[in-house]
Amino acid sequence: MVFTRIDGYTPLKRIKDKWDKLYSPKEIAPNCDPKVLSEALKSIGSDLAAQHEFFSHLAKSEHQLIYDLSYVFSEFQNLHIGGYGFNRKKSDLPQVNIALFSSVESGLPVMIRGMPGTIKDVSTLETSLDEIDLRDKLLIMDRGFISEALLPVFDERKIEYIQPLRRNSTYYSERIHLTKHLHYHGSLIHCGRQSVDGTWVYAFKDTDLALEEEKSLYSQLDKGTIKREELRERLKKAGMMLILSNHDTEPEKIYELYKSREGVEKHFETFKSELGADKMYLRDVDSVFGHFFVAFISLYLYCRLIQRLKKAELNRKYSPKDVLLKLSKVFMINYETRSIMTEVPKQVRDLAEKLGLDIIPKK
Secondary structure, three states: OOHHHOOOOOOOHHHHHHHHOOOOOOOOOOOHHHHHHHHHHHHHHOHHHHHHHHHHHHOOOOOOOEEEEEEEEOOOOOOOOOOOOOOOOOOOEEEEEEEEEOOOOOOOOEEEEEEEOOOHHHHHHHHHHHOOOEEEEEEEEEOOOOHHHHHHHHOOOOOEEEEOOOOOOOOHHHOOOOOOOEEEEEEEEEEEEEEEEEEEEEEEEEHHHHHHHHHHHHHHHHHOOOOOHHHHHHOOOOOOEEEEEEEOHHHHHHHHHOOHHHHHHHHHHHHHHHOOOOOOOOHHHHHHHHHHHHHHHHHHHHHHHHHHHOOOOOOOOHHHHHHHHOOOOOOEOOOOOOOEEEEOOOHHHHHHHHHOOOOOOOO
């Protein structure tokens, strides 16, 4: 299922036809009957202990992890794990939340888990902390995942965290001097930090964003949608972002770590768009968990291909799907006594060599 879905979603009923077109160097001969595959998904999805061991292995050597949440929709109204939560698409289909951990160091996903669509962001993190050992690791989150009740949990488990605060946070009333600055993608960012009740509050002011917000606020004032008192209060926070953290370092480093969150957003985009893993036609919870696990391994291998392309400086020219399509031009013909590989086009051979893929014989 992993290999037949690495270039996009393939329904169970078509997996046999697709597998028959692939060459298996290790001579894997799976039973591709849709009923058998369906039972395999349930078996994989129900074995959460084995999944936990697998994810723990991937995360073992990583020290900086990004945590984020997304969702997929289910076509079946009676799916137990499905719920009617908030989503940007405003769909009335039941949704399933997906929590994903990704590594800052390796740039690879390390864990995925599905949860009911009605669970709030903070609750998903509390549950996920029981599924993966984050002791002595740094966890980078988005707005909305932190709560005061979780702070003692982080300290008890020796987990460092980076958590941006919402604009309505009381920490915005703290006076933090912006004594330093940095440049990020052409923008000038003023920054500083202050210790508050034993926790660091890092402050950042994006000058370009502050100007845009100021223009927008005055436009709202002219239209009468806000009053001058509200204007004054909101101007104080224009372009500002506060990050709460127990990680003691320079503001510039905190900002870079927070911006690394773009990696997990790309993983979600690949998971849904490139791999088509958001297609949910499953009727039971175990099958859903099995589907997510299979899709996760496909995502992991897809990301490994992206890394090879970047290392060879070919990522602007080829995507993983392009590489797989190029390699599919080579066929292995099996006879009773031997197998023969068809002629390999020069472009394919050169591409395989540049990517370090030792899969095509020299002769």
